[in-house]
Amino acid sequence: MQTSTDLGLLILRLVIGGLILAHGSQKAFGAFGGLGPDGTAPIFETWGFRPGRSxxxxxxxxxxxxxxxxxxxxxxxxxxxxxxxxxxxxASVNADKGLWAVKGGYELPLLYALVAAALAFTGPGRISVDHAIGLTESYSPLTGVVAVLVAALAAYVFIASSRRARRTQPA
Structure with missing residues (x-):
C-alpha cells in the first residue's frame, strides 16, 4: 500500500528528474530554449571545460x-x-560568486545536487520500478553513501580532466 511518503517521493522524483531532463535536453538538442551542443560549447570553454563540445x-x-x-x-x-x-x-562554475543565485552563485545547482543525493538515501518509494522489481530491499544507508561518493569522484574527475585539457590546448 502506498503512503503519503511514497507519493511525496514520486513528486520529488518527477519534479527534479523533469527539470534536469529538460536542462540536459537544452544542451543536447537545443530544446526548451537551449543552445544545443554547438551553442553551449563556447560557454563550457569559457568555464575551462575543454574541449567544449565533447x-x-x-x-x-x-x-x-x-x-x-x-x-x-x-x-x-x-x-x-x-x-x-x-x-x-x-555549482563549481560559480563557486567564486558565493552561494546566492541573486549574485550569480551556485545556490540552484547545489539544491538540485542535494535533492538528488537525498534520493540516493531515501530510495524511490513504492511507486517506482525499483520497488516493482524488488531492488528497494537491497538499498541501505551505505547505498546512499556510495552514490554520493561516486558523484563527488565523477565531478572531481570531470573538473580535473578539463583543467588538464585546458593546459594542453590552445584557447
Whole structure:
C-alpha cells in the first residue's frame, strides 16, 4: 500500500528528474530554449571545460540518463549519483560568486545536487520500478553513501580532466 511518503517521493522524483531532463535536453538538442551542443560549447570553454563540445555532450548525456532513472525510480542511487555529480560540476562554475543565485552563485545547482543525493538515501518509494522489481530491499544507508561518493569522484574527475585539457590546448 502506498503512503503519503511514497507519493511525496514520486513528486520529488518527477519534479527534479523533469527539470534536469529538460536542462540536459537544452544542451543536447537545443530544446526548451537551449543552445544545443554547438551553442553551449563556447560557454563550457569559457568555464575551462575543454574541449567544449565533447564536454557538453557528456554532461547532457549524463543529465538525461540520470534524470530518466530518477523519474522512473529505476536504479535510483545510480540516477541520483549521475544527477548530483553533474550538478556539483555546475555549482563549481560559480563557486567564486558565493552561494546566492541573486549574485550569480551556485545556490540552484547545489539544491538540485542535494535533492538528488537525498534520493540516493531515501530510495524511490513504492511507486517506482525499483520497488516493482524488488531492488528497494537491497538499498541501505551505505547505498546512499556510495552514490554520493561516486558523484563527488565523477565531478572531481570531470573538473580535473578539463583543467588538464585546458593546459594542453590552445584557447
Amino acid at each position: 564536454r557538453v555532450l557528456l554532461a547532457a548525456t549524463v543529465e538525461i540518463a540520470g534524470s530518466a532513472l530518477l523519474i522512473l525510480g529505476l536504479l535510483t542511487p545510480l540516477g541520483a549519483a549521475m544527477v548530483a555529480g553533474t550538478l556539483v560540476v555546475a
